[in-house]
Amino acid sequence: MELPIEQDGMHYEGMCIRPPSEAYSILLPVTLGCSLNKCTFCGTYKDKRFTIKDDKIILSDILFASKVMRRQDKAFLMDGDALVIPQKRLMWILDRVREHLPWVKRVGAYANAKSLRMKTPEELLALRENGLGILYYGVETGDDELRKKIHKGTSARDCIEMGRKAKQAGFRLSVTVLLGIAGRKRSLEHARATGRLLSEMDPDFVGALTVMLIPGTPLYDEHRSGEFDLPDEAELMRELREMILHTDLTRGLFYSNHASNYLPVKARLPRGKQEALDLIDRALNGQVALRPEWMRAL
Numbered sequence: 001m002e003l004p005i006e007q008d009g010m011h012y013e014g015m016c017i018r019p020p021s022e023a024y025s026i027l028l029p030v031t032l033g034c035s036l037n038k039c040t041f042c043g044t045y046k047d048k049r050f051t052i053k054d055d056k057i058i059l060s061d062i063l064f065a066s067k068v069m070r071r072q073d074k075a076f077l078m079d080g081d082a083l084v085i086p087q088k089r090l091m092w093i094l095d096r097v098r099e100h101l102p103w104v105k106r107v108g109a110y111a112n113a114k115s116l117r118m119k120t121p122e123e124l125l126a127l128r129e130n131g132l133g134i135l136y137y138g139v140e141t142g143d144d145e146l147r148k149k150i151h152k153g154t155s156a157r158d159c160i161e162m163g164r165k166a167k168q169a170g171f172r173l174s175v176t177v178l179l180g181i182a183g184r185k186r187s188l189e190h191a192r193a194t195g196r197l198l199s200e201m202d203p204d205f206v207g208a209l210t211v212m213l214i215p216g217t218p219l220y221d222e223h224r225s226g227e228f229d230l231p232d233e234a235e236l237m238r239e240l241r242e243m244i245l246h247t248d249l250t251r252g253l254f255y256s257n258h259a260s261n262y263l264p265v266k267a268r269l270p271r272g273k274q275e276a277l278d279l280i281d282r283a284l285n286g287q288v289a290l291r292p293e294w295m296r297a298l
């Protein structure tokens, strides 16, 4: 297919995010926004209407990257859930990455239950064999009552089934969970239910983030009206402790080193569980310094 090419830089639009582990990857904007865009705590894509970018724009960005990003051996497909792109087009994108960025060893993308459900096991396998190696899945919580409240749109069971489907296709699976999202009252229920979800899903990586209140989101308004009470530092640490206590992974890495957290923890489970719990206990006793508020960020 002959396509007109503009090579004037990458076509980034608005706020662009990527997982911390993709900080040095080639960031390829293949979609705009998130196809769900309803979670009450999330303001990332509020100003974007979900679209899949035009093929010629995607190819232009890949060609631009092929000229100036020759040292980056990973690529990440932005924005929200690139896995939602229809199979033929997504395979085409991966083909172009292989063709023009042959030094890229792994491609990553965000995924969710909807996009994983749309793909057959055979399609997922074909994507993995074509270079898509890791999926990042924001599950946030295993508490179904809370999932409804924050408009995640799917159940904990959906997450478990879709996570397993991704793993069966051979993907590395990285899952994020959200500390503080239950507020004060349901904090420990959220922690236990999330630990159970993670244990059943058994991802390779779990990243715990702490909820931050973003103006313009429904959660921010709930907080302002007194409906949502953000747990304090000690409560958040107890929540993290309870979550780790209830998480049994075969060989996964649980970490809370994201800038939004007060206490960075990194534990290879199950081996490192006790050490992580001890560290949190020391922090709760004031023996470990927490990240100061001014250094916290999303």
Ligand code: SF4
Residues within 6 Å of the ligand: 034, 035, 036, 037, 038, 039, 042, 043, 044, 045, 080, 112, 138
């Ligand atoms: S949290 Fe994820 S799924 Fe929810 S609106 Fe934000 S980007 Fe979309």
